[in-house]
Amino acid sequence: MSKTITIDGLTVPFREGQTIMDAALSAGVYIPHLCHNPEFKPHGSCKLCTVNVNGRNVASCTLPAVEGQQVLSDIAELNAERLALTQMLFVEGNHLCPxxxxxxxxxxxxxxxxxxxxxxxxxxxxxxxxxxxxxxxxxxxxxxxxxxxxxxxxxxxxxxxxxxxxxxxxxxxxxxxxxxxxxxxxxxxxxxxxxxxxxxxxxxxxxxxxxxxxxxxxxxxxxxxxxxxxxxxxx
Amino acid sequence: MSEQSDRGPLPIPLPPVGEGEVVSPAGDAKKIRIATCSLAGCFGCHMSLLDIDERLFGLIKLVEFDRTPLTDIKHCGPCDVGIVEGGVCNAENVHVLKEFRNTCKVLVAIGACAINGGVPAMRNNIDLWECFQEVYQYEGGLDGGQVPNDPELPLPFDKVHPIYEVVRVDYFLPGCPPSGDAIWKFLTDLLNGREPKLDYEMLHFD
The missing domain is CATH 3.30.70.20 (Alpha-Beta Plaits)
Structure with missing residues (x-):
């Protein structure tokens, strides 16, 4: 019997030791991220993958999934913060796309x-x-x-x-x-x-x-x- | 990409240009007035505006151009929409930009340069004087060249800035340049009273 969490109301299974990000990626649920790459140990620095877990905002790439967690990710408040973080990345470097x-x-x-x-x-x-x-x-x-x-x-x-x-x-x-x-x-x-x-x-x-x-x-x-x-x- | 249904197939004569306020005959009182300019840009966004092609004929039924490089009107009257291409690289850019902000109800930043400085901002990490010397003195074939210093030339800034760092901007239309289709989508949304929204494939920074 596999354990599950919910992400934005969707039931997502996970294996012991997986993070919320791991479980989401396995289930085809997208949580925006930049410093995370599933081939490597999580870094937890870009904070784009911040989700709300049982009322608290945490980085989903570093937080282990635990049975019954209620995760909110694709919500206006978090996407606005992700946008602000992305904008800050753009202005603190020299990102001239053309x-x-x-x-x-x-x-x-x-x-x-x-x-x-x-x-x-x-x-x-x-x-x-x-x-x-x-x-x-x-x-x-x-x-x-x-x-x-x-x-x-x-x-x-x-x-x-x-x-x-x-x-x-x-x-x-x-x-x-x-x-x-x-x-x-x-x-x-x-x-x-x-x-x-x-x-x-x-x-x-x-x-x-x-x-x-x-x-x-x-x-x-x-x-x-x-x-x-x-x-x-x-x- | 869907075809727009309101492409005007009937060419109508363009309004007379270049005579300041006489551009607006009495019957055009309800037309939306648009002003455009290019600051530290390459006019590529204006070229892309012309890429809406025959849809220009439909557009011209709805809008009237005030100050733009197309009409050669030198200063803005009261306008509904101001569209600014290019970033701010000298004192004259600031004067033009403030004129647009003061006379246009809605100000739109079009293109990469207006939005983040763009290619001209690549000089931001080079000392301005070294940059001028490279261009006007050291470049091959410039024997006896000197840095232009006519008092009529606008004062250059040490860095190029996006326009929103100088005035309040209402809408942004990214791209280098945004495609004619993106500009058309943006303008038709705006003219129809909708919040302008680009489809995913129309939103690009290059």
Whole structure:
């Protein structure tokens, strides 16, 4: 007899040890998220996946599912907060979609579309951030980094290399590269590494592959991120 | 993407242009007045507005253009809708933008530049003087070049800003540029008194 929780009134089964996010993804229920990737241990930093569980707001990617939890997710109040968080991500970096090779395949952009973001709303920081083109095959553009640590986790846990890390605190946080020079070209990062593949934005890109897919055929041109991540979608 | 039923098949003459207030004959008193401008933009959004193609003929029955690059009217009269392309990169942009806000009941930011600074904002992380030197002095083929310094030139800002950081904006129409279909959907919603709403495939930031 499997245990269940309810999400927005829908009964969702879960196995012992699964988080609310795990249970939702298994059941095809979309909870917006950016720093979570089911292949990796939860990070719980972007807070987009915040849901209301028995009256309290918690990150669904880190909270274990427990029998009988009443979860609210797709409600106006939480979606408004998700939109505000997404807008803050846009203004605290330099996210200029028309000039970005990831546009159309970018999860940050796709979440913004899903939430109906018509403007970034807040005043832009236009922060000074460094790009790093020293690696022969991989481009690192920190202007687009949202500090999800997916590359950090992938490099440590899958590639066994420990190439990336977050350094500094708060608004001064930067994505640091683990080499004496601080340059990506002086690490043992390979273009085939998992760390290169997991970036949800255009911060880490494989060189010489920009704009290879025409507009209209990119991942999110027709499918919403909800369609993609829950395996649903329309034709 | 559905075809719009109210595409006007009958071309009617465009109103006379370029003569300021005489553009508005008495019979047009009930027409919606629209003003448009391009600040720190590339006029791509205006080109996309023209991409509504023959629907322009239907549109012109409902609206009348005040200050726009199409009419060459230099200053806004009282308008119902102001559509602003481009971000704010110099002092003149601010004057134009404030004129639009003061004379237009509804102000619309159209395109990536008006909404987040867009491609011109890519200079925000470059020192302005270094940027000018690169463009006017160091670029090849510019022997003896100097940075333009005529007093009539507007004062450039060290950073390019979206228009909502300067004035209140009522609606945003993202895209670089938004497609003609997106602009048409937006305008027809607005003119019909509906809250403008773009379909998923019409909403894009690039």
């Amino acid at each position: 000039a970005c090779e990831k546009s159309g395949n970018c999860q940050l952009q796709a979440v913004a579309y899903y939430l109906g973001m018509m403007s970034p709303h807040y005043n832009h920081f236009y922060p000074q951030r460094e790009a790093d083109a020293s690696h022969p095959d991989v481009m690192l553009d920190r202007n687009r980094c949202i500090y999800c640590e997916l590359c950090v986790r992938a490099s440590r846990e899958v590639d066994g290399k420990n190439v990336f890390g977050l350094s500094g605190r708060g608004i001064k946080t930067i994505l640091a590269v683990n080499s004496a020079s601080g340059l990506l070209g002086d690490t043992d990062l390979a273009v085939t590494d998992k760390a290169v593949q997991v970036c949800p934005t255009g911060a880490i890109l494989v060189k010489r592959r920009g704009f290879t897919v025409p507009i209209g055929q990119r991942v999110f041109d027709h499918l919403t991120i909800k369609d993609l991540q829950t395996g649903g979608g329309h034709e």
